[in-house]
Amino acid sequence: MAIFNGKITTSVEISDKYIKLVQIFSKGTETKVIACVFKELSASEPTAAVAALQEILSQYNIKPKSLILTIPRQSVTVKSVKIPSRDPQEIYEMIGFQAVKQIPYPKEEISYGFNVTDVDSEGYSKVMLIICHRDAILRPIEILKNCGLSPAKVTLSSFGLLNWFNLRGDLSTRSEASPIILVDCDTYNSDIAIVRKGKLIYTRGLTFGSAEGAHYYEKLADEIGKTLPIYEKETQEGRPLEAIFTGNTSELAHSKSELERSLNAKVEFMGSFERVPLSIATPFQPYVAQASYSSLLGTAIGPEEVDLLPKALKLTSQIRIKKRELTISAILILTVITSASFVIWNKIYQKEQELEILDSKLKDTAPLASEIEKMRSTSEVIKSQLTKKTEALDVLNELYKIVPPQIYLALYTYDGEKVELKGTASVLSDVFRLVTILENSPYFQNIEVRYATKRKIGSQELIDFEINCPLSKRARGGK
Template sequence: MKTKPVSSSITTCLSITDKAIKLVQSKGSDIVSLQAFVFSHKSDEEIARGMDLLFKGKTQKDLGRFILLIPRQLAALHYVRLPSTKPDEIKEMARLQAAKQLPYEPQAIILGYQVIQVTPEGYSDVLLIIVHQDIIKKYLKFLEKNRLEPQEITIDSQGILRWYNLQKASGPKDSALIVDFDSGYARLDIIAAASAVYSRAFSMSIMSDESKQKLLDEINKSLSAYEKENIGIKPEQIIFTGAEELSDAAKDSMASKLPFTCVKLAQAQGISLKAEGLSQREDFQKHSFTSLLGLALSSDELPFNLLPEDTFLKRQKSAYKQQLRATGIVTSLIIAVIITSMVLHISARKRIIHHLSAQLRELSADVDKVEMMSKKLNYVKTQLGQSSECLDTLTEIFRIAPNDISLAFFGYDTNKPIVLKGQAKTLSGVFNFVNTLEASEMFKEVQVRYSSKRKVKDAEIADFEIVCPIEEK
């Protein structure tokens, strides 16, 4: 399985060997923490105690990109030539080849692979990296107790490649055989074509005469095995590094026995080490941090990831659930904000309506008073209008009435004809009065309701009642 590295300015690398737990942490181009917990005797209890001490007060977030390194001697490496250059086909062929290499069920192994080179004939030289799943899952359990999860798992030879790239400013060649000494064992890696093309591990504790001969034999054996792989890229020099008490002695004893230039490089050469959280000087004497330093200072994507597939899927599922929960929380917050806004808006509207209602109630009494005053004013105005009309009518009647007409009654009612009662000296005088009223612009259709003659003291008078409708203006 291959995954992209976590984007972070902090990288943490962890390695658990037979002798110690080693931790290196970088920030940018600086090493900010380098520590080792040395076992008094290796046991699950000692590993757990070392983990607790090294990761005390640290959380997953503090680690940034977290890489677990598996010691080379716990992995089986095999070289195969596959008749394809297509990634999907190579992946499937690699699985089939891995099942043939070890006496384990396919589900019991974890496989990584790296394409070393592609031949002109269309073949791919592939390095198979095979680790039993129990080894990796055991390490993961120790980390889970501290609530820590590495995003990537690889073998330590991948770190030596990146450490070697950091040393190129010091003069290393494009290809080299690197012997990295650690407490209790040594690892031999051949670097060529910007890849770790060969790796081998063997036990090595002290640099006695017997150990020096063993080292020489292991180097020659590795070179012979490497040549049989027909990779075709030969190392140009041998570099000794790692535990300083071993690398110094190895360089001096091998210089005259090998047909290569022998170089000794300090494991921290050319690397910026900050004072905080650094291991004791004696740890550099007995232990190797080269692979951890190389990976901690590299942002390159690893060619393979030995993280178990079921663990990867479990984490993806957990991350998906967390994302769903986070989405649910955010959605709930948005809904709550909307509802709160609506409630506040409604509450504000209610307060405004209540305030306006109170003001309207205060104004209603004044409105009632104003309406009553308006009615009274209209009534007075009407009455004044009527009084004016009545006076105008009466004035007009007396203006045009002949001298022989005597009015005894003047009846006026709004929107009704005027009633005139009186006496005239003769009946003809009554009808002359009617004609006079008809001639006025104020009256129309004047009628004599009745007229009669009677004697008063030897004289005749004519009583009358006249109805005069008023001409509308």
């Protein structure tokens, strides 16, 4: 049985006569019963209980995760003591000594818990001490263990009855004025609890229940009558003015008037499921009227008021819970890492696929690209040659414009980077004037006269010269 987005809590009670189980579903403020089972045992041996519980779990597909074991009231001894402390840890240590005094068993053979019912002005705590032989707890725990289950908590049915009672705020408020008796009428036992201001102040367990039939009313009324004087003496509280009966009350309903006269209190009957909505499947319907589920509902809903789980088992349970939490955390971390790795790997794979596609396309276009590159190179060569021819003509045109008429040029050499001029002048000053003219031209720079020598032809004197003219950036086409 699984319900998502909510919490399922299972409460179970195991005796040598029966197994009783309740499951509740809670989500936010919503709480409802989704399973209830009551099964009588064929024998008192633990093996019979194991077989019966396994049958219940298998037949109804019940898989308890949050499990609470409820111990019947008649299986424990309850005493009221005063402890000179308010600290829970100190109280727990002190009641250990008190517990040994209350029952005739060695300390290692008992299990105990406590609930603080009041604290006085002097710092003393009034404590309800719950004691039992360890077998009363270890026996059902062993049965659960043989079914693959382990309880997170072990509590007392009387506190479950208290929680069930407190589900309705109006009843809790009514107990402010005066104590209220709660009587849980189960099949084989009965639980008497007295509540004051919403807290359990007295409890007593009876070893008979509604299975007594017609005699149940007389026996129950007699035991309640015996209980009240003891309660008043131990608690110093007033006499209850109200009594609420829950569970299998069909044998009592016709005796309401007699009960009110006997108890001198107003009597009210309430079904177990009047406090919690019943939302169970058809297979569970026959079990509804077979037992009282009030205390189990209360222990499942909480809050728990006492934990009877032995210290060693409590430590084991805490370690197991911690291991489970660590395991879940490790699984979540591994899941996140795996998911992240998958995303990264997938992206890398996609990139590799894209690169393979690009490589394939490049291979297909390589011949065309090679042909285009050849065409580009040829174009560059042609462009370069055309540029050089144009530049040479531009330089020659510039020289034609600027060289004075008295200068005779015999040789003009152009190599793309410079121009070499060889010629003849009448006087040396004309050569230097030419140098100045060339330097002022935008086509030349860093003019160098390599030589200027005199020679005679007859009576006439001439100057032969050679000038090196590096081309400017403009003359080289802006390169």
